[in-house]
Amino acid sequence: LDKVREEWQESGAAQHIKTVAEHYGVFQHLYGDAYFFPQVMLDVRYRQQGDDCFAVVHRGNVIKPAEAAVMPEVSYKANPDSLWTLLLTNLDGHLLLEDSEYVHWFVGNIPGNDVGKGEVICDYLQPFPPKGTGFHRLVFVLYKQEKRMDYGSLKRQQP
Numbered sequence: 001l002d003k004v005r006e007e008w009q010e011s012g013a014a015q016h017i018k019t020v021a022e023h024y025g026v027f028q029h030l031y032g033d034a035y036f037f038p039q040v041m042l043d044v045r046y047r048q049q050g051d052d053c054f055a056v057v058h059r060g061n062v063i064k065p066a067e068a069a070v071m072p073e074v075s076y077k078a079n080p081d082s083l084w085t086l087l088l089t090n091l092d093g094h095l096l097l098e099d100s101e102y103v104h105w106f107v108g109n110i111p112g113n114d115v116g117k118g119e120v121i122c123d124y125l126q127p128f129p130p131k132g133t134g135f136h137r138l139v140f141v142l143y144k145q146e147k148r149m150d151y152g153s154l155k156r157q158q159p
Contacts, residue, residue, distance in 0.1 A: 014038050020059040026139055029091045029101075043075045044140055062135065071105070071124035076142065080112035083145040092136040093129060104138065108151045121151045 008016075014037040021027055027035040044057035046068050055067040074086060088105035104125045110118030129136045 009041050013041060017059060024060060024137055026091070026137065029137075030089075030139070030141070039144070040076045040078065040142060042140055042142055044072050046070065046072045057140065065127045065129065068127050068138075070126075074115050074140070076113050078113040082112055083148060084110040084113075084118070085143040085145055085149070086110060086115060086118070087141045087143070088124075088138060089141070090127065090136050090138050092133070093127070093138075095130065106154070109145070109148055119151060121154050122156055 017038045018027075018035065022035070042057075045054040046057070046063065047054055047070060048067065054073075055063050057063060057072070078084065085108040086105070087103065087107075090102045090104055093102045094100035102125070103122050104127065106122035107115055107118040107120055127136065127138055
């Protein structure tokens with residue numbers, strides 16, 4: 001299974017992920033007419049009560065708010081000298097403004113793939129879809145940085 005997954009990631013994963021993102025309107029919502037092909041595979045897992053039990057994030061699957069109660073474990077392959085920004089946003093969750101979103105997690109200046117050593121701009125906020133609002137599209141986006149960013153003006157009082 002690992003060999004099949006690796007072959008898929010090398011051959012067609014970027015196109016498949018882009019197609020799924022287009023299907024769910026992710027690019028249109030976030031970037032208008034712009035889009036990109038993913039270059040790095042994200043592995044996102046929410047640890048459940050048992051040590052070996054995870055709710056794994058796939059493209060388009062349903063994860064209940066109770067399953068996403070704690071900050072997820074995120075992994076990806078990256079050069080240790082590179083810098084990254086990770087964002088979790090709720091495209092459908094703004095309670096007051098149409099076409100707006102809530103940021104549920106924002107970590108910048110991540111060295112390599114060590115999210116824990118990144119600069120937390122916005123603490124993890126568990127998804128909280130109000131009753132009757134249906135399913136919400138929560139999206140993880142990983143951006144590669146060209147240099148260290150100054151996020152000072154974006155930081156919020158924590159928690």
